Every structure is written in C-alpha cells, then in structure tokens.
Amino acid sequence: MSSLSLSSLSLADVYRARQRLAGRVALTPLVASATLSACVGAPVHFKLETVQPTGSFKLRGATNAVAHLAESGVKRVVTASTGNHGRALAYAAHALGMESAVCMSSLVPQNKVDAVAALGARVVIAGKSQDEAQIEAQRLMREEGYAFVPPFDDLRVIAGQATIGLEILEALPDTATLVVPLSGGGLFSGAAFAAKQIRPDVRAIGVSMARGAAMHASLAAGHPVDVEESKTLADSLGGGIGLDNRHTFALTRALADEIILLGEPSIARGVAHAYREERLVVEGAGAVGMAALLDGKIERRKGPIVIVVSGANIDMTVHHRLVTEG
Numbered sequence: 638m639s640s641l642s643l644s645s646l647s648l649a650d651v652y653r654a655r656q657r658l659a660g661r662v663a664l665t666p667l668v669a670s671a672t673l674s675a676c677v678g679a680p681v682h683f684k685l686e687t688v689q690p691t692g693s694f695k696l697r698g699a700t701n702a703v704a705h706l707a708e709s710g711v712k713r714v715v716t717a718s719t720g721n722h723g724r725a726l727a728y729a730a731h732a733l734g735m736e737s738a739v740c741m742s743s744l745v746p747q748n749k750v751d752a753v754a755a756l757g758a759r760v761v762i763a764g765k766s767q768d769e770a771q772i773e774a775q776r777l778m779r780e781e782g783y784a785f786v787p788p789f790d791d792l793r794v795i796a797g798q799a800t801i802g803l804e805i806l807e808a809l810p811d812t813a814t815l816v817v818p819l820s821g822g823g824l825f826s827g828a829a830f831a832a833k834q835i836r837p838d839v840r841a842i843g844v845s846m847a848r849g850a851a852m853h854a855s856l857a858a859g860h861p862v863d864v865e866e867s868k869t870l871a872d873s874l875g876g877g878i879g880l881d882n883r884h885t886f887a888l889t890r891a892l893a894d895e896i897i898l899l900g901e902p903s904i905a906r907g908v909a910h911a912y913r914e915e916r917l918v919v920e921g922a923g924a925v926g927m928a929a930l931l932d933g934k935i936e937r938r939k940g941p942i943v944i945v946v947s948g949a950n951i952d953m954t955v956h957h958r959l960v961t962e963g
C-alpha cells in the first residue's frame with residue numbers, strides 16, 4: 638500500500654466524510670446470509686445499500702461532495718447522470734438546502750425524469766444523447782454558477798463511498814474478503830481503501846459485467862480506454878471510466894486483488910436468488926457479488942466474506958421477469 642500514489646486520499650478524509658454523512662445517510666445493516674454461508678462453507682454477509690433513501694450507496698459520495706461544496710459557499714450543483722448518481726445528488730442537495738440541476742437527453746424515459754424532479758432537482762432536457770446532456774451541464778457551470786459533481790472520479794465522492802468500508806470493518810473486524818460491484822470505481826476504490834487501511838490483508842474483489850467492463854479493459858491496457866457500451870442487466874455498471882481519469886483508475890489498480898467478469902445469465906441468477914432466497918429486491922448491478930459467489934468464482938479463504946449489495950433501483954417489470962423465469 639505504501640508504494641501507491643494514494644497520498645491524495647487518507648483515512649482521515651474518510652472519517653471526516655462520515656461526520657458529514659451523519660444523520661443524512663443510513664448506517665446500513667450488515668446481515669448474514671444463511672443460504673450463501675451454507676453454500677460456500679464460510680460466513681457470508683451482505684452490506685445492504687439497498688436501504689439508502691435513494692436506493693443506492695451513491696448517496697454517500699454525493700452527500701459528502703455536496704456538503705464540502707456547501708462549506709465553501711457553493712449554492713448550486715449539477716450533474717448529467719440519469720441513474721443512481723442523479724437521484725443521489727438531487728436528494729443530497731435538497732437535504733443540504735442547495736439547488737440542484739440534472740441534465741438529461743430527450744431520450745431518457747419519463748419515469749426517470751419524474752423520479753429526479755420529485756426529489757426537488759431542476760431537470761434540464763438537452764439534446765439527444767448523454768454527451769449532449771453533459772455539454773449542457775458544462776454550460777450551466779460556466780454561465781449559471783453551478784458546481785459539477787462527478788459520479789465517481791472525485792476524491793470527495795470516493796471518500797464518501799469509503800465510509801462503507803469503515804462500517805464493514807467496524808461491524809466485522811475479521812472480514813477476510815470484500816466483494817464490490819465495479820464500474821467507474823468510486824465504490825470499489827473507496828470501500829477497498831478504507832478496509833485495507835484498517836486491515837491490510839483484506840482481499841478486495843471487484844465484479845463487473847462482461848459486456849463493456851471499462852475498468853477491466855483499462856487495467857488490461859495499462860491506461861484508461863473506451864469500450865463499446867452494450868445493454869446489460871447491470872445497467873448501473875455501464876459507461877466508461879473517462880480517458881482523463883484522475884483517481885479511480887490508479888486506486889483500483891493499486892487496491893484490486895482480483896476482478897471478476899460475469900455474463901448476463903449469472904447476473905439474472907443473482908437478482909432471482911436475492912429475491913427468492915434472501916427476500917431482497919436488488920438491481921442487476923447490486924446482485925453481481927451474490928452472482929459471483931453462486932458461480933463459484935470467489936475463492937474460499939479463512940474468514941468472513943462481505944458482499945456489497947449496492948442498489949435496489951431495478952425496473953419492476955424487468956424484476957418480475959427475472960424472478961419468475963426459471
């Protein structure tokens with residue numbers, strides 16, 4: 638760990654993030670899974686970010702970033718994410734008495750637009766692609782004094798996500814293996830960083846979908862690369878890491894002991910298992926840890942395995958199909 642260029646992030650930052658999050662973000666439960674523990678012959682626990690008020694862990698990073706900005710006098714924040722980060726930013730801004738704007742393309746479904754608007758954000762519809770929505774967000778920054786809050790590649794966001802690692806190690810100090818969904822790497826870097834600062838021999842495993850795993854491809858190439866995006870059940874894991882990635886690429890490279898890629902049938906099985914056996918509604922991205930375990934891809938070691946169950950925001954029609962199919 639000492640060889641890393643991680644001097645930019647410290648455990649003290651994570652403790653400060655926790656103070657900013659107190660009372661605004663849920664201290665989520667860490668619960669044992671009887672079925673999976675029996676299945677692998679070692680204790681398996683879930684860290685249930687599904688119970689956050691916006692249905693995903695993204696509230697941690699967004700709240701920490703927004704609280705930081707509020708302290709430095711910023712009044713308005715903007716992002717271009719339509720998914721869990723957009724919701725989280727809208728919620729965090731509202732809670733902290735700030736204005737927020739979420740830029741979306743005209744192709745974003747009305748239910749997603751409504752969900753963000755219901756959280757108090759100004760919804761700005763611009764263009765026909767995510768790129769055009771991003772350009773609109775930049776215009777709001779330049780012309781209307783909004784501060785941009787990125788979904789993962791930001792030290793305040795990473796420190797917020799890292800509070801998950803703190804909570805896990807405090808609840809279960811002998812955690813041996815940490816299994817974390819991986820896309821842009823904010824969640825993985827934060828959780829693995831905090832866990833390894835407290836217990837350096839924790840094994841940190843990232844899990845992505847095989848289709849369009851940008852971080853995995855970037856690590857293989859030795860630098861951030863673009864990958865072709867395709868439709869996946871783990872939709873919250875889609876998207877690139879940014880060719881100008883500043884933090885999460887280096888952090889993930891330094892902290893990942895292993896990265897596992899899953900096919901779509903495995904992700905479907907994870908969502909169905911969560912519902913049928915664990916009585917949990919989990920979105921595709923949130924179910925990849927369980928899916929990797931069910932696939933026998935997590936090496937068994939001495940000590941508990943903790944799976945971060947990152948979110949619940951699945952389209953209920955898709956959910957119904959996944960849990961009723963064989």
Ligand SMILES: *Cc1c(COP(=O)(O)O)cnc(C)c1O
Nearest residue numbers: 721820821822823824873947948
């Ligand atoms: C954003 C997200 C992830 C991935 O987080 P990154 O920080 O981009 O790696 C995983 N699960 C859910 C539910 C998410 O919303």
